[in-house]
Amino acid sequence: MTATPEGALEQAALAGIHRFAIPTPFAVGRVNCYLIEDEPLTLVDTGPNSGKALDELTGRLAERGHELADLELIIVTHQHIDHLGLVEILVEHSGAEVAALGVAAERLAAFDEDAEREDEFAVEVMLRNGIPEDVTVALRSVSRSFRGWGSHVAVTRPLEDGGTLELGSRSLEVLHRPGHSPSDTIFWDVERRILIAADHLLPHISSNPLIARPLDGSSRRTQALVTYIESLRATREMPIEIVLPGHGEPITDHVALIDSRMAGYERRKEKIYRRIVEQPRTGYEIAQALWGNVAVTQAFLTLSEVIGHADLRVNEGRVREVDDEGVVRYEAT
């Protein structure tokens, strides 16, 4: 039985899985990549596209007696740049195969165009939900400035939800768990009861269910929080001993953590609903009422939170969206 995060890391290491916490320039801090010493030699996620990340990754591999050139398989857990930015460089050095969810492959391959389209989409969503135009312009340029930390990804081993990834001494069940992003994929070692979860479940922060375009590229937005809650429910039922997350320390009681996240969503749903009952408001107005200035500097993030929780009420039939000349107001039914 593994009670502590340190014990969990040791247990994972005994199973040949080693955590490398790689630096990122983002507020989230370091990103966890996992080296699986098996056949083939496998790296789960790479860290962002930066010299600093590459240096640290190279150093950590060297500590384990490996070089970049030894990597044979790279697994990409989802579409966010802090997780995949070094893929292209690592493949150049190693010729490694790249495994990722097949339905995401096309978009991963077209990273630049796709990022541009995702930004356009985000601007549309923000304007529609009452965020002032100057704020959207500022956020878009921030997003553009981040793009260099990403990379396009040429997937050579497309994975399927429910499929298995066979390594020499283990099978990893591949499970699609969208919500935090549309492409979130987790890897389940049934035998060892270890789950590599990336950002699907994080210990210290609740994974932001960011509003995004669906994987098929259509322009309708996802109901990210609704989807995420479904994904969490499925993960809650798994007999997991250790969750290895994409940021922070291992999780040894996923049920308690998921239950506390669910309770948090319920509370926030009520809070947002009360604001809507008071008077019809845009998503931006609700975000400002709840978070003040953070609703400006982190406009897309806070808006994603509001829309996600409002979606829950919309689906319950207690809130509706009223379109007023292109701007949406939430109204109690």
Ligand SMILES: [Zn+2]
């Ligand atoms: Zn992420």
